[in-house]
Amino acid sequence: MSWSTRALDALAAGPPTRLIDFPVRVPGVRLLLKDESGQPTGSLRHRHARALFRRAVLDGSITEGTTVVEATGGNAAVAQAWFARRLGLPYVVVMPGAPDPARARAVEALGGECRFVTPPLAIYDAAMEAAGQVGGHYLDQFGRAAPHDLAEELFAQVRPDWVVTGAATGATSATLGAVAGEHGCRVAVADPDNSAYFPGWTLDVPDYATGMPSRIEGVGRPRVEPGFRPDLVDLVVPVPDAASVAAARRIREVTGLPVGGSSGTALWAALELAGRMRARGESGTIVSLVGDAAERHLATYHDDAWAAGKGLDVAGRLTELRQRV
Incomplete structure (x- = not known):
């Protein structure tokens, strides 16, 4: 057996990650978290x-x-x-x-x-x-962002109406968007403060750049990366950083998972979608991605002193979340 054949065997996909029912006070709307922290290295990456x-x-x-x-x-x-x-x-x-x-x-x-x-x-x-x-x-993960196997796995587990993810390299939203329509699903990208994807998508500027760092690790980017496919995305939802942090904390309160800020960004956007569905009298299922969970996040997104040092007022947003989920 050649080295490349052995390598491809070693790169085979593992078992699917779990879906977690997450409580949401919107009649007719089911919210699920796709828990990518269950990967061998603990993240969607x-x-x-x-x-x-x-x-x-x-x-x-x-x-x-x-x-x-x-x-x-x-x-x-x-x-x-x-x-x-x-x-x-x-x-x-x-x-x-x-x-x-x-x-x-x-x-x-x-x-x-x-x-x-x-x-x-x-x-x-x-x-x-x-x-x-x-x-x-x-490897050049931004320049060569490669489609992966999330979409195939997710749509074998559930048929959602919306799936929400952050952008980062663009590979995940592109992977989902390429096949979502075949399953009657739409894709929303959640974008934190200072990230380039919401303004770039809104203004239809494919090389938009803010030049500013994001406080939300893993999703916010100072430029629109080459792997992002705006034509495969149905909606980009801007999310304030304080809301991202509060939502990360709410996920931990409900599930026990010490998730990162990117998971909070996606959850907040998912709740925005749930509210829009209610306003239109729609029902359905939303899947929001949990990008990772790690003890190191307890010293940042889940720490009041860290949030205060970043100028983030999380308390009000968290109170709002507890009333919604």
Whole structure:
């Protein structure tokens, strides 16, 4: 058996993640959370990483012994390091900012190497340079955002009227949007403050950029990424950061999952959709994605001091949520 065949076997999809019924006080509307924290590396980025590796193996960009390089941080880096170790490949990730042992720890525990670069936008050139120096492959999750298997799995579990996700690389909304219509479903993208997707979608400017960092890790982007397909999205819902944080806390109150802000962004947008459905006298099912859940979020999105330091007034939004869900 060739290395590429063994690699593709190792990149096969695992069991489906669960759907959680989430209480919502809108008659006729059912709200479900698709819990991607159940992935082996704890986040939706696991699907993204698998898709990137599969495509690179299939087109010959990754072969036995290839050093894999990426410019990213957080969940994406952990997921990619996990797959690199599974395939026996060296992995190097270029992260933005000053050296931070805490941020590097999870990747290094999987055998990966972390390099830190400033300013933040220099990580892309640094990653390309690092790949060139060793004859490796630069995954480029934003430039080569790969469709993954979420849509196939989700629509085998349930037939929703809406599915809500954040944008980030654009791969998830594109994956869902490509087939949603076949299942009578529409796709909404939830977009936090300072992110480029809502203004870019509204103004029909495909390369729109805010140039501003997002406080909501994992979904907000300072530019519209190449993988985003506005033609496959039915709606983009802007979500205030305080609402994203409050919704993340509400998910934890109901389910016990210490989710990140991206999950809160999606939930708030899903509730906005539920309200619109009620106003139109509609009934149906909404699925909102839980991007990840991790103890590290307890020190940020679930911490009052962190929120205050970011200038976020979460209390009022949380009170509102408790009355709605």
